[in-house]
Amino acid sequence: MNNDIEALHDGWLDEIVSQLMQPSVxxxxxxxxxxxxxxxxxGVLLGVGNVAGHFGNRLADSDWGDHGRNQLVQQVSGCTAACLFLRRQDYIEMNGMDQHSFPVAFNDVDLCLKILxxxxxxxxxPYAKLLHAESASRGHEDTPQKKARSWREIEKLxxxxxxxxxxxxxxxxxxxxDPNSHAFGGLSIPPRNRSIRISRLRKLKSTKNY
Incomplete structure (x- = not known):
């Protein structure tokens, strides 16, 4: 959990632990x-900017979002490590986060792909709700040095x-x-390959890319 996180209600940790108790999670x-x-x-949406990005940006907390996704427990391809819970034994088996290749950004995307x-x-x-003052500690990617480091991490990922x-x-x-279209706000023209994503997931699960 990041140092810029603040819990907004009681029971948020109970909700997270109850989900993590499922053996398949x-x-x-x-x-x-x-x-x-x-x-x-x-949640993390793979493919934003040909890498990954946050899902649900610019929705109000109370908005349902398309298909109710903003208010429903769901399976996703990743979550930010600003607040991410997993089992210790799984973390050790995956050799944890790769601090050398991804010292600042995308270490959580890499970790989530290893979990998959x-x-x-x-x-x-959505039943564990917290406030996140993103980048409050490390600042934004607004200098030539930070931008260069960010691009190195993107290429490595x-x-x-x-x-x-x-x-x-x-x-x-x-x-x-498009992360600014509320995700479900528009169609992909042309649509991306429909037949490949399941096979890619199976291939991902058949390898240990640690």
Whole structure:
């Protein structure tokens, strides 16, 4: 859990633990809000910017979102490590986070893909709600040095996981990947490959890309 996280209600940890008690679940993430009450994190959507991005940005906490996704417990391809819970033994088996390749960004995306490679699910729950002042400690990617480091991490993630980053199995390939369109707000024209995402997931689970 990041140092810029603040719990907003009682019982949030009970909700996360209850989800993690399921043997098939490898990690559980929470609903994170900006200080103004808008959604900062509703799960990770693979493919945004040809890498990954937060789902549900710019929805109000009380919005249902398309198909009610902003208010429903669901399986996702990843969650931010700003608030992410998993079992110690799984973390050790995966050799934890890769602090050398991903010292600042995308270490959580890499970790979540390793969890999927174990054959386990990642769950996002709106019933654990916390406030997240994103980048309050480390600042924004607003200097040449930070931007260069960010691009190095992006290239390493693409090299390591390849097409897995463009085939989010929990998101329909006919929907666009524009993070500013509320995700379900528009279609992908043309649609992405519909036949490949399940095979990619199976291939991901058959390898230990640690």
């Amino acid at each position: 490898g990690a559980v993430g929470a609903k994170l809000l900006w200080p103004n009450g808008m959604v900062q994190h509703g 490679a174990l054959g386990k699910k990642i769950i996002w729950t 693409r090299k390591k996981w390849g097409l897995a980053l463009s085939e989010d199995f929990s998101y329909h390939p006919s929907l666009n990947l």
